[in-house]
Amino acid sequence: MGAGIVTDTGDTGWVLGSAALVLFMTPGLALFYGGLVRSKNVLGTMMQSVAAIAIVSVVWVLAGYTLAFGPDVGGVIGGLAHLGFRGVGEAPHALAPTVPHSAFASFQMMFAVITPALIAGAFAERVRFGGYVAFIALWSLIVYAPLAHWVWGGGFLGVDGIGALDFAGGTVVHISAGAAALAAALYVGKRRGYPRGNFAPHNVPMVVLGAGILWFGWFGFNAGSALGANGLASSALLATHLGAAGAMIGWLVPERLRHGKATAVGGATGAVAGLVAITPAAGFVGPLPALAIGLLGGAVCFAAVEMKSRLGYDDSLDAVGVHMVGGLVGALLTGVFASLAVNPAGADGGWAQLGRQGAAAGITLAFSFIATWAILKLVDRVVGFRMPAKAEESGVDLAEHGEAAYAFREHGRHAIPPLEAMSEEELAEMRERLVLEATARVLQAIGSGIARRGSTEEPSESSGS
The missing domain is CATH 1.20.5 (Single alpha-helices involved in coiled-coils or other helix-helix interfaces)
Structure with a gap:
């Protein structure tokens, strides 16, 4: 350790472990999304999550981090002091004074990785891989990094600005990704044959496993955002768990009442909706408010997904209904239930705080939607974004990656792929x-x-x- 640099080993260990947990969420998302699509598109869908780990990590080190957490420039963007991770070493960052700067930057990197991967759920089964790679690289720089600065990096929306609360990413991650998902679903258009064809999930156990990994990793996502091994981390972990548990119930009850069955996909999706809803509030609310946020989040997200067919857009894997709507529910309810008794660095809930939360949510939604539409236009014009009709019919796996996910039987020395992949x-x-x-x-x-x-x-x- 350098002379004069004091960091806490317990806090450092927790932040590094939390970074690993958040990274593990992205393969969990790959399984969750991969199970929801048809078998001819499972590899392409999973690749969209896995590729984000590589692409966004590189972008984050080169420029994303400094734009998000560099020295504030007018409350709008971070300066270029940390371009290429310059100066990101052992000495702590002001936002995380008990851990090395490199640990804080790495933890934040994992948030940047998973956020654009969430958007892919809206246009699954119908986009080019090259167009997707270009899209997430640009989106992480143009949308995610500024939003992270506005809320967490000293910008105009956070505690140094209007005073909106977002403990772990309700606005920065989920509302932004959900608004981008809505823009993408509208821009790309519906899948061929939707909604008349069979678009049922091809592997429900994969969906449940993915949701379980996301639930597990979310403890690092939310409790890790305390940036220390302390009482606040413990409180956030408990709130996270109760939010997910409440939301699973909040989803399954109306599903059973409406459709007569409580489904495994519904339970998994409801849990994820609760994890989304509790994210902005996790470090500001106690156990019972966390449970209430989960219950309401699950029920409202179920209603939003049910309305999708009436509204006429094809959000393939319900990224809009879960992340945008769940993020909005959580951000607003943070303004209702936040308590200084839980976190003295936060605020007490009330009409004034609810107004601040609403302003931050509205600005995030509008900025992400408009910027995403512009990025899609640019990417579509330069490299192309939607797959040709024939390629979409054969499936993303073969058309974009030249492989099939499953070989059900052998014939001689040659594996026979699924019929829809031939x-x-x-x-x-x-x-x-x-x-x-x-x-x-x-x-x-x-x-x-x-x-x-x-x-x-x-x-x-x-x-x-």
Whole structure:
């Protein structure tokens, strides 16, 4: 440790561990989203999450971090003091005075990684991989980094500005990603055949496993935002868990009343909706308000997803209904339930705080929607964004990545992929082969029957002679 630099080893260990937990959420998101799509699109959908880890991490180190957490410039953007992670080392950042600057920057990196990956749920099954990569790189710089500065980095929306509260990303992560998802769903348009075709999830156990990983990782997301191993982290962890638990109930009850069944996908989605809703409030509310936020968040998000078909847009995996709506519910209810008794650095709930929360939520939503639309226009013009119709029919996995997720059976030395992942030529060849195999088996069965008949008749002839 450098001379004069004092950091807390317990706080540092917790922040580093929390960074790992938040990173683990992105593969969890890949499983959650991957299970919700059709089997011909599962690899492409999972790649969108996995690719964000690499692309956004590089962008964050080069320029994203300094734009978000560099020295404040007019309450709007961070300065370039940390360009290329310059000066990000052992000495603490002012926002995290008990941990190394590099630990704080790495923790924040994982938030930057998962946020654009959330948007992919709105346009799953129909976009080019190259266009997606360009989109998330630009979005993380143009949308995410400024918003992080406005709320957390000393900008005009946070405690140094109008005083809006966002403990771990209700506005910065979820409202921004949800608004971007709405813009993307409207810009890209509906999937071919939607809603008449079969768009049911292809692997529900994968969805449940992904939701479980997200729930686990969210403890790092929210409790890690205390930036220390302390009582506030403990309070945030408990609030996070109760928010998710309450929201699962808040989703499943109206689902059962409306559709007669409480589904596994509904339970998993409801839990994620609760995790979203509790995120801005986790470090400002006690256990019972956290439970109330979860219950309301689950019920409201269920209603929002149910309204999707009436509104006529194709949000493939309900990124809008869960993240935008859940983020709005959580941000507003933070203004109702926040308590200085829980966090003296926060505020007490009331009409004034509710107004601040509403202003921050509205500004975030409008900025993200407009900027996302502009980025999509640019990316679409330069590299293309939506897949051609024929490629969409064959599936993202084959069209964009040249592979199939599942080989259900072997034929000789060649694996046969799922039918929906096969081209017309491959299907014709398989039909011809199956006809030949069936004919051969029929002839073999006839031959075996004749042989058996002959063997049974020979003894009778000999006995009668």
